[in-house]
Amino acid sequence: MDEGVLSIRWDTGFMDIRLDSFFPCEQARFKKLLKVIDLDLEHSDTLKDTLKVYFQQRIPALKEKRKKLAVDLSNAKQAVADVERLVKSRKKPVGVYLTKAELEQAKEDLKAAKALRVKVDREFRTATSSIPKLEKLLEIINKNIGGT
Numbered sequence: 530m531d532e533g534v535l536s537i538r539w540d541t542g543f544m545d546i547r548l549d550s551f552f553p554c555e556q557a558r559f560k561k562l563l564k565v566i567d568l569d570l571e572h573s574d575t576l577k578d579t580l581k582v583y584f585q586q587r588i589p590a591l592k593e594k595r596k597k598l599a600v601d602l603s604n605a606k607q608a609v610a611d612v613e614r615l616v617k618s619r620k621k622p623v624g625v626y627l628t629k630a631e632l633e634q635a636k637e638d639l640k641a642a643k644a645l646r647v648k649v650d651r652e653f654r655t656a657t658s659s660i661p662k663l664e665k666l667l668e669i670i671n672k673n674i675g676g677t
Contacts, residue, residue: 533547533548533549534546534547534548535548535576535579535580537565537566537568537569537572537576538569538572539565539568539569539570540568544565546562548580548583552583552584552587552663552666553659553662553663553666554662554666556665556666556669559666559669560669563577563669563670563673574674577670577673577674578674580666580670581667581670581671581674584663584664584666584667584670585667587663588660588663588664588667591656591659591660591663592660594656595653595656595657595660598649598652598653598656599653601649601653602646602649602650602653605642605645605646605649605650606646608642608645608646609639609642609643609646612635612638612639612642613639615627615635616632616635616636616639619632
Protein backbone atom coordinates (compact mmCIF):
# COMPACT_ATOMS: atom_id res chain seq x y z
CA MET A 530 0.00 0.00 0.00
CA ASP A 531 1.26 3.48 -0.91
CA GLU A 532 1.91 5.85 1.97
CA GLY A 533 -1.17 8.01 2.40
CA VAL A 534 -3.43 5.81 0.25
CA LEU A 535 -5.99 3.40 1.68
CA SER A 536 -6.67 0.59 -0.83
CA ILE A 537 -9.96 -1.21 -0.35
CA ARG A 538 -10.74 -4.32 -2.47
CA TRP A 539 -13.90 -6.40 -2.57
CA ASP A 540 -15.48 -9.01 -4.85
CA THR A 541 -16.94 -6.61 -7.39
CA GLY A 542 -14.65 -3.60 -7.19
CA PHE A 543 -12.03 -1.53 -5.44
CA MET A 544 -11.44 1.94 -4.04
CA ASP A 545 -8.28 3.90 -3.32
CA ILE A 546 -8.61 6.73 -0.80
CA ARG A 547 -5.98 9.47 -0.55
CA LEU A 548 -6.03 10.08 3.18
CA ASP A 549 -4.82 13.70 3.18
CA SER A 550 -7.37 14.67 0.52
CA PHE A 551 -10.31 12.73 1.98
CA PHE A 552 -9.91 13.68 5.64
CA PRO A 553 -11.31 15.44 7.53
CA CYS A 554 -14.72 14.58 6.14
CA GLU A 555 -18.29 14.66 7.37
CA GLN A 556 -19.31 11.92 9.79
CA ALA A 557 -21.96 10.53 7.41
CA ARG A 558 -19.34 10.21 4.66
CA PHE A 559 -16.95 8.50 7.09
CA LYS A 560 -19.62 6.00 8.14
CA LYS A 561 -20.21 5.17 4.46
CA LEU A 562 -16.48 4.61 4.08
CA LEU A 563 -16.54 2.22 7.05
CA LYS A 564 -19.31 0.25 5.33
CA VAL A 565 -17.17 0.02 2.20
CA ILE A 566 -14.19 -1.09 4.31
CA ASP A 567 -16.38 -3.85 5.77
CA LEU A 568 -16.83 -5.18 2.20
CA ASP A 569 -13.09 -6.02 2.18
CA LEU A 570 -13.59 -9.01 4.46
CA GLU A 571 -9.97 -10.09 4.36
CA HIS A 572 -8.41 -6.72 5.27
CA SER A 573 -11.13 -4.70 7.04
CA ASP A 574 -9.48 -4.88 10.48
CA THR A 575 -6.10 -3.85 9.03
CA LEU A 576 -7.70 -0.97 7.11
CA LYS A 577 -9.48 0.29 10.23
CA ASP A 578 -6.25 0.06 12.22
CA THR A 579 -4.51 2.02 9.45
CA LEU A 580 -7.14 4.76 9.74
CA LYS A 581 -6.81 4.79 13.52
CA VAL A 582 -3.02 5.21 13.31
CA TYR A 583 -3.43 7.91 10.64
CA PHE A 584 -5.76 9.92 12.90
CA GLN A 585 -3.51 9.39 15.94
CA GLN A 586 -0.56 10.79 14.00
CA ARG A 587 -2.40 13.53 12.12
CA ILE A 588 -4.01 15.18 15.17
CA PRO A 589 -0.73 16.00 17.01
CA ALA A 590 0.86 17.04 13.70
CA LEU A 591 -2.01 19.50 13.09
CA LYS A 592 -1.69 20.85 16.64
CA GLU A 593 2.00 21.54 16.04
CA LYS A 594 1.26 23.09 12.66
CA ARG A 595 -1.38 25.30 14.28
CA LYS A 596 1.15 26.57 16.86
CA LYS A 597 3.61 27.45 14.09
CA LEU A 598 0.88 29.08 12.01
CA ALA A 599 -0.23 31.18 15.01
CA VAL A 600 3.26 32.66 15.20
CA ASP A 601 3.38 33.12 11.42
CA LEU A 602 -0.03 34.81 11.48
CA SER A 603 1.04 37.18 14.22
CA ASN A 604 4.17 38.08 12.24
CA ALA A 605 2.13 38.56 9.05
CA LYS A 606 -0.34 40.87 10.82
CA GLN A 607 2.53 42.90 12.24
CA ALA A 608 4.18 43.15 8.82
CA VAL A 609 0.93 44.44 7.30
CA ALA A 610 0.54 47.00 10.09
CA ASP A 611 4.14 48.20 9.67
CA VAL A 612 3.90 48.61 5.91
CA GLU A 613 0.44 50.23 6.13
CA ARG A 614 1.85 52.80 8.54
CA LEU A 615 4.71 53.45 6.13
CA VAL A 616 2.36 53.91 3.15
CA LYS A 617 -0.14 56.11 5.02
CA SER A 618 2.46 58.42 6.54
CA ARG A 619 4.68 58.35 3.45
CA LYS A 620 7.60 58.60 5.86
CA LYS A 621 10.28 56.21 7.03
CA PRO A 622 10.29 55.46 10.77
CA VAL A 623 13.08 58.05 11.21
CA GLY A 624 10.85 60.78 9.72
CA VAL A 625 12.40 61.04 6.25
CA TYR A 626 9.86 61.17 3.40
CA LEU A 627 9.75 58.24 0.97
CA THR A 628 10.79 58.79 -2.62
CA LYS A 629 8.23 58.02 -5.32
CA ALA A 630 9.99 54.71 -6.10
CA GLU A 631 10.13 53.77 -2.41
CA LEU A 632 6.42 54.56 -2.02
CA GLU A 633 5.52 52.39 -5.01
CA GLN A 634 7.68 49.58 -3.59
CA ALA A 635 6.00 49.98 -0.20
CA LYS A 636 2.57 49.68 -1.86
CA GLU A 637 3.68 46.48 -3.61
CA ASP A 638 5.07 45.18 -0.31
CA LEU A 639 1.75 45.96 1.36
CA LYS A 640 -0.14 44.03 -1.28
CA ALA A 641 2.18 41.02 -0.84
CA ALA A 642 2.00 41.23 2.97
CA LYS A 643 -1.80 41.28 2.89
CA ALA A 644 -1.88 38.28 0.55
CA LEU A 645 0.46 36.39 2.85
CA ARG A 646 -1.66 37.30 5.88
CA VAL A 647 -4.80 35.98 4.17
CA LYS A 648 -3.02 32.75 3.15
CA VAL A 649 -1.64 32.07 6.63
CA ASP A 650 -4.97 32.96 8.25
CA ARG A 651 -6.76 30.49 5.96
CA GLU A 652 -4.25 27.73 6.80
CA PHE A 653 -4.57 28.48 10.52
CA ARG A 654 -8.37 28.33 10.40
CA THR A 655 -8.29 25.09 8.40
CA ALA A 656 -5.91 23.44 10.85
CA THR A 657 -7.96 24.69 13.80
CA SER A 658 -11.24 23.37 12.41
CA SER A 659 -9.73 20.04 11.28
CA ILE A 660 -8.52 19.00 14.73
CA PRO A 661 -11.95 18.45 16.37
CA LYS A 662 -13.26 16.80 13.20
CA LEU A 663 -10.40 14.30 13.18
CA GLU A 664 -10.80 13.70 16.92
CA LYS A 665 -14.47 12.83 16.33
CA LEU A 666 -13.55 10.47 13.46
CA LEU A 667 -10.96 8.81 15.72
CA GLU A 668 -13.66 8.35 18.34
CA ILE A 669 -15.95 6.74 15.74
CA ILE A 670 -13.23 4.38 14.48
CA ASN A 671 -12.38 3.39 18.06
CA LYS A 672 -16.05 2.52 18.71
CA ASN A 673 -16.19 0.65 15.38
CA ILE A 674 -13.07 -1.39 16.12
CA GLY A 675 -14.32 -2.17 19.62
CA GLY A 676 -17.82 -2.97 18.35
CA THR A 677 -16.83 -5.49 15.67
